Amino acid sequence: LSPTYLPTSLFSTVCHSKLGCLGMAETVGSVSDPSLLADLRSLSGGRKSRLALVLAPVTCSVIAFILAAVALWNALNITPAGAPPPAPVPVPVPPGAVGLPATPTGVNLGGWLCLEDWFFSGSGGRDVMSQDPAGQGACLPPDVDSVTDPWPSEGILARRLADERGAAKAAAAFAAHRHSYIGNNDLESIAALGIQMVRLPLTWAAFADALKPIDARVYGSHNPDRDTAIVPDPFYSGTTSFATVPRTWLVQLLHRAAAYNLTVLFDLHAFPGGSSDGTYNGVWPAKPAFWNEKSNIGDRSVALSDAGLWVAGALIKWLEGLDDRAQSAVVGVSLMNEPAHMAAIDAGDPRKAFATESQVLAWLEASARLFRSSALPDRGKKLYVQVIETAFRDFDRTVVPWYNRIFSVKEQQTWAVMDRHWYAAWNPSCDGRTRDGGGYLCDQPLDEIRSKVRGCVEYFTKSFAEHFQGLKACTEFSVGTLADARFACNDKSVRRIFLEEQVNAFNAAGIEPWFWTWRMPYGPTFEPGWSLKHLAGLEDSRHAEQCLWHSREALTV
Numbered sequence: 135l136s137p138t139y140l141p142t143s144l145f146s147t148v149c150h151s152k153l154g155c156l157g158m159a160e161t162v163g164s165v166s167d168p169s170l171l172a173d174l175r176s177l178s179g180g181r182k183s184r185l186a187l188v189l190a191p192v193t194c195s196v197i198a199f200i201l202a203a204v205a206l207w208n209a210l211n212i213t214p215a216g217a218p219p220p221a222p223v224p225v226p227v228p229p230g231a232v233g234l235p236a237t238p239t240g241v242n243l244g245g246w247l248c249l250e251d252w253f254f255s256g257s258g259g260r261d262v263m264s265q266d267p268a269g270q271g272a273c274l275p276p277d278v279d280s281v282t283d284p285w286p287s288e289g290i291l292a293r294r295l296a297d298e299r300g301a302a303k304a305a306a307a308f309a310a311h312r313h314s315y316i317g318n319n320d321l322e323s324i325a326a327l328g329i330q331m332v333r334l335p336l337t338w339a340a341f342a343d344a345l346k347p348i349d350a351r352v353y354g355s356h357n358p359d360r361d362t363a364i365v366p367d368p369f370y371s372g373t374t375s376f377a378t379v380p381r382t383w384l385v386q387l388l389h390r391a392a393a394y395n396l397t398v399l400f401d402l403h404a405f406p407g408g409s410s411d412g413t414y415n416g417v418w419p420a421k422p423a424f425w426n427e428k429s430n431i432g433d434r435s436v437a438l439s440d441a442g443l444w445v446a447g448a449l450i451k452w453l454e455g456l457d458d459r460a461q462s463a464v465v466g467v468s469l470m471n472e473p474a475h476m477a478a479i480d481a482g483d484p485r486k487a488f489a490t491e492s493q494v495l496a497w498l499e500a501s502a503r504l505f506r507s508s509a510l511p512d513r514g515k516k517l518y519v520q521v522i523e524t525a526f527r528d529f530d531r532t533v534v535p536w537y538n539r540i541f542s543v544k545e546q547q548t549w550a551v552m553d554r555h556w557y558a559a560w561n562p563s564c565d566g567r568t569r570d571g572g573g574y575l576c577d578q579p580l581d582e583i584r585s586k587v588r589g590c591v592e593y594f595t596k597s598f599a600e601h602f603q604g605l606k607a608c609t610e611f612s613v614g615t616l617a618d619a620r621f622a623c624n625d626k627s628v629r630r631i632f633l634e635e636q637v638n639a640f641n642a643a644g645i646e647p648w649f650w651t652w653r654m655p656y657g658p659t660f661e662p663g664w665s666l667k668h669l670a671g672l673e674d675s676r677h678a679e680q681c682l683w684h685s686r687e688a689l690t691v
Contacts, residue, residue: 232671235630236637240331241324241666244651246315247379248335248403249288250414252657256681259659262559262617263412267419273656275679276314277307287418289367289374296375301364308377309362314679318390323672325394331465332396333609333648335403337416339365339376344448345441349432367417368429369407369438374417381452388460397465399518400449407438410475425489439497446501450508466516468553469501474525494525495536502540511549518553518607534601546604555610556594559617564590566615566623576623583628588635595643607646611636614663624662629669656681
């Protein structure tokens with residue numbers, strides 16, 4: 135029972151009774167180290183007391199058992215001579231360094247297949263919703279690491295690249311971006327965080343061949359399953375183009391998602407001519423033409439709104455024809471993102487007005503009929519009906535009765551999902567900033583900030599749940615506290631509280647929370663508030679791909 139394999143320090147720790155250790159040591163005679171024996175004697179006062187002699191046998195039995203167990207363990211784990219040392223035990227990650235305080239149901243893959251300039255603004259980014267018509271786009275890595283002039287929207291970028299490099303090289307630049315921006319590790323990380331679904335924003339060009347009735351040569355010459363081709367916008371054909379998305383590659387994405395038990399929501403984010411007033415519409419800063427204009431090429435009698443229904447129908451038909459494995463990774467579709475965003479606000483200016491409420495609701499009703507008549511509802515797929523407040527003068531009085539008229543109670547409980555977005559960054563009563571004038575300052579006590587953001591988000595969630603009784607989702611929210619990102623709260627404790635309060639409020643109200651967005655490596659000004667990967671501590675601090683922002687002044691020197 136010799137503690138040969140037991141380190142002295144461990145022996146001293148186990149033998150925490152001064153008298154018992156000395157009695158056991160001298161009785162068993164197992165301690166050969168004179169210094170240790172001397173230490174033990176000194177701990178007991180340098181003598182064996184009667185109490186020690188009484189306690190020694192009992193204590194000895196207990197300690198002997200422990201020593202025997204340790205000896206057996208060492209005997210079974212002896213490392214052969216010449217064998218490599220055992221791998222070091224990983225150092226525990228400090229709490230909060232990696233992971234999230236609350237997990238959203240889903241996350242967006244923004245900036246991948248539908249571009250927004252601010253995602254690619256380099257170090258010069260400022261506004262989440264660009265104010266300067268020139269835009270903030272400074273790159274499209276890895277092929278386009280800088281540009282001579284900033285780009286404001288995807289369509290203008292694609293057209294400029296095609297004019298400068300030729301259509302083939304422009305298409306290659308888009309393909310390179312798509313193959314590098316979201317990888318297998320991203321899907322793995324998303325799943326590891328406990329997130330169940332991803333929302334995939336697409337432009338209409340993913341189904342550009344649906345526009346063949348307008349011009350078969352322009353929209354029907356490429357192979358939609360394998361080609362990335364540059365095609366013009368049917369209205370802004372002289373200034374705006376888009377890169378198609380190979381559908382075989384989309385099927386591969388679904389197979390990869392299935393491998394991680396993720397499901398995908400396909401979201402048509404941008405439409406021919408632009409259906410909303412924002413940089414994501416593909417044609418910004420041009421006026422949205424979708425709701426009132428017709429094609430400017432080929433068959434000029436085709437209304438852009440009808441072309442949009444062709445695109446929506448093509449997406450639905452494609453989903454119906456997927457193989458079983460790919461279809462298992464589809465949660466549903468959103469047939470238009472933020473329909474006519476800003477229309478109610480722009481309506482006050484005749485030069486900006488571009489859509490009416492009746493036009494928006496009629497198109498949403500027509501697209502819902504396409505979904506309802508398909509095989510998708512019976513296959514368990516959902517229709518996320520995205521509607522935004524900025525398109526209506528009185529959202530609740532207009533949209534709530536319309537929604538209840540268009541969708542039955544059963545449909546609202548099974549496949550029709552009322553989908554709204556919520557951001558505090560544009561609400562001066564709820565935003566957080568580093569200067570006065572908002573809902574709170576970034577360095578206020580955390581309990582005060584928590585109380586403020588909780589009140590703001592719960593006001594929205596309670597109203598949402600009160601007006602819509604069926605399935606509900608908020609497919610866009612973030613921890614961006616101010617639209618002017620230079621003055622937003624970058625304190626990680628503040629942002630984590632903001633995430634936690636939002637997710638908890640959404641869940642309590644039966645609303646699926648989807649974060650906007652997963653990553654934003656080329657927009658460092660916005661990353662803290664808008665990248666979930668960054669917030670979770672999973673984003674690489676350095677990237678091989680570069681986004682080299684240049685000021686206009688530097689470019690003219």
